[in-house]
Amino acid sequence: xxxxxxxxxxxxxxxxxxxxxxxxxxxxxxxxxxxxxxxxxxxxxxxxxxxxxxxxxxxxxxxxxxxxxxxxxxxxxxxxxxxxxxxxxxxxxxxxxxxxxxxxxxxxxxxxxxxxxxxxxxxxxxxxxxxxxxxxxxxxxxxxxxxxxxxxxxxxxxxxxxxxxxxxxxxxxxxxxxxxxxxxxxxxxxxxxxxxxxxxxxxxxxxxxxxxxxxxxxxxxxxxxxxxxxxxxxxxxxxxxxxxxxxxxxxxxxxxxxxxxxxxxxxxxxxxxxxxxxxxxxxxxxxxxxxxxxxxxxxxxxxxxxxxxxxxxxxxxxxxxxxxxxxxxxxxxxxxxxxxxxxxxxxxxxxxxxxxxxxxxxxxxxxxxxxxxxxxxxxxxxxxxxxxxxxxxxxxxxxxxxxxxxxxxxxxxxxxxxxxxxxxxxxxxxxxx
Numbered sequence: 001x002x003x004x005x006x007x008x009x010x011x012x013x014x015x016x017x018x019x020x021x022x023x024x025x026x027x028x029x030x031x032x033x034x035x036x037x038x039x040x041x042x043x044x045x046x047x048x049x050x051x052x053x054x055x056x057x058x059x060x061x062x063x064x065x066x067x068x069x070x071x072x073x074x075x076x077x078x079x080x081x082x083x084x085x086x087x088x089x090x091x092x093x094x095x096x097x098x099x100x101x102x103x104x105x106x107x108x109x110x111x112x113x114x115x116x117x118x119x120x121x122x123x124x125x126x127x128x129x130x131x132x133x134x135x136x137x138x139x140x141x142x143x144x145x146x147x148x149x150x151x152x153x154x155x156x157x158x159x160x161x162x163x164x165x166x167x168x169x170x171x172x173x174x175x176x177x178x179x180x181x182x183x184x185x186x187x188x189x190x191x192x193x194x195x196x197x198x199x200x201x202x203x204x205x206x207x208x209x210x211x212x213x214x215x216x217x218x219x220x221x222x223x224x225x226x227x228x229x230x231x232x233x234x235x236x237x238x239x240x241x242x243x244x245x246x247x248x249x250x251x252x253x254x255x256x257x258x259x260x261x262x263x264x265x266x267x268x269x270x271x272x273x274x275x276x277x278x279x280x281x282x283x284x285x286x287x288x289x290x291x292x293x294x295x296x297x298x299x300x301x302x303x304x305x306x307x308x309x310x311x312x313x314x315x316x317x318x319x320x321x322x323x324x325x326x327x328x329x330x331x332x333x334x335x336x337x338x339x340x341x342x343x344x345x346x347x348x349x350x351x352x353x354x355x356x357x358x359x360x361x362x363x364x365x366x367x368x369x370x371x372x373x374x375x376x377x378x379x380x381x382x383x384x385x386x387x388x389x390x391x392x393x394x395x396x397x398x399x400x401x402x403x404x405x406x407x408x409x410x411x412x413x414x415x416x417x418x419x420x421x422x423x424x425x426x427x428x429x430x431x432x433x
Contacts, residue, residue: 335419
């Protein structure tokens with residue numbers, strides 16, 4: 001099986017069977033003994049097509065006499081793959097993209113389809129230099145088409161950040177992002193870990209945003225990394241690491257992580273506390289509790305008590321019990337589109353409205369668990385104002401005993417990492433009578 005054939009089968013399973021993109025990709029990479037170059041091609045094609053589907057279909061429609069709706073899923077995805085290689089992948093010659101697509105059409109469709117695919121791709125290749133997406137004057141519609149985003153998301157981003165920033169963000173989400181790791185200070189330090197990873201074939205570069213951050217250059221395979229198995233580091237993006245830095249947990253404190261799975265922030269908190277203190281980590285699913293505890297065990301952490309709990313429901317036992325509470329709430333995830341492009345197609349406005357209600361309930365309960373003088377940090381991996389800035393504004397209206405101390409909206413284009421929102425609030429101490 002060729003790399004392109006594996007990518008095609010994955011795309012078909014995503015479209016026809018509703019498979020998750022990450023799961024379909026893993027299956028594709030397991031099917032044959034592909035080289036690193038083949039794996040890179042499969043990954044880029046799958047993510048590229050999921051990310052740019054609207055734009056690809058528009059280009060196809062300009063060079064095909066057959067309407068998109070009339071095409072079989074096999075033929076449509078073969079055309080998407082061909083167009084993507086011609087229009088978005090500079091290193092692949094148009095002839096190669098056409099020829100390989102025709103081979104796939106012969107295998108996965110009827111004989112006439114190969115001629116149709118060849119004609120559409122050859123015509124599109126001739127027009128690639130002069131092709132332009134239309135400019136209608138409707139900025140949201142134009143950007144949505146060119147960068148393949150639902151119009152409602154584009155309109156929200158333009159309203160909050162402006163059209164120029166919106167386009168910069170969309171461009172950045174197409175780029176491959178640096179890989180970040182969090183050094184485990186309970187077992188090693190940056191210099192020592194860099195030396196160890198260099199022997200595993202990886203180069204590390206210091207990241208000054210947080211004390212334990214390193215950029216990793218090269219292909220990291222944690223399944224084959226002894227340093228990972230030994231708990232010397234964890235995979236965690238810069239934005240998530242910064243959230244824990246803003247929380248600023250101290251040794252011997254009691255910390256509550258309201259929505260902890262899969263446990264990255266809980267473990268980062270424990271590391272910053274020197275594994276001294278108490279961390280309560282909650283999630284609604286039992287199997288995710290197991291993930292949290294497995295990570296803690298690997299890292300040499302024993303102060304995390306993870307248990308099943310719905311954080312949108314108040315727990316009277318926890319009232320004013322924590323020095324610091326982290327509410328990293330469920331959200332639309334629109335800050336991580338650079339690594340999960342299918343999210344933008346799976347979200348709708350109504351779903352975001354429901355998420356906002358859940359976020360508000362979790363935040364309200366989190367506030368109840370903070371001691372006088374304690375800290376509450378609210379965070380999301382999204383960039384929509386109703387889940388972030390507006391959520392906090394409403395909270396502070398109803399909680400006069402909390403004061404905002406720090407607030408930051410991180411956009412993907414700023415750090416080359418995940419879009420994220422972080423807000424630190426401090427609960428005022430009650431005056432003694």
